[in-house]
Amino acid sequence: MLEKAVEGLLFRSRWLMAPFYVGLIVALLVLLFKFGHELLHFVTHAVAASESDIILGVLTLVDLTFTGNLVLIVIFSGYENFVSKINAADHPDWPDWMTKVDFSGLKQKLLASIVAISAIALLKAFMNMDAGADTTHIMWLVIIH
Template sequence: MEKLIERIILLSRWIMAPFYLGLVIALAVLLYKFGVELLHFVTHAGQFDESDTILGLLALVDLTFTGSLVIIVIFSGYENFVAKIDGSGHADWPEWMTKVDFAGLKQKLLASIVAISAIALLKAFMNLDRGVDEKQLMWLVIIHVVFVLSGVVLAWTDRLSEKSH
């Protein structure tokens, strides 16, 4: 009975596989949104002032960071929770993909979230002359500081746990 329960529990990890496939589809949707944003940016570039140009670039960078975040979750999550990925047959296989453990995944996720938050905050600062709501700006700053502090605390606790092992 114990062996059967352990086998069922071990096989249950495959329930996560459709989640990662769903994230691949979501990444394709993000690519579509990136294409729409890029097309808008390129076709209206002549009408943009310096601020609009920077905001357009920040929107593209924001979407790129989000895509990178999704890739990190897909590969690291699948590798850590479902099955090992054999990258030996691929010459262009990124080395980090098979080396990110759960602690590394948490750090990469939080670093990406901090970067995305920083871009949102920078966009708001770029729009100050256009009447950005001060209350909204205050909340963006608070949220960003919370993300940064969370990242510092996470890195510190991971470092402490490494020393204890």
């Protein structure tokens, strides 16, 4: 009797994760706002920008896009794996991975996204290097990547 009650409580406690995923949706909206801000800045300054400024602007937009993708992967996979199943049959236009990523697959997708984001940050740092660049900072970026 007590065992069933404890198991039931443990099973229902998974719903405590739902607000975390709602919070990540809010974070995704903040990323969208930042993306729009960066895009507006990129477009309005494109005529006077140098080639390296254009490349850095594009890298910033790609970086924000990858980060948004990472948040989406965590939202869908985490919800599906830990809270409740999502019925994809009602949504034939959804990507296949959305309801088929197990915890191991989630870790692989997260690692791949983090490596891509890190590579973009490293490339941006290399492009911003000048004579007075902080070589220690660059060294740590390379080591971490």
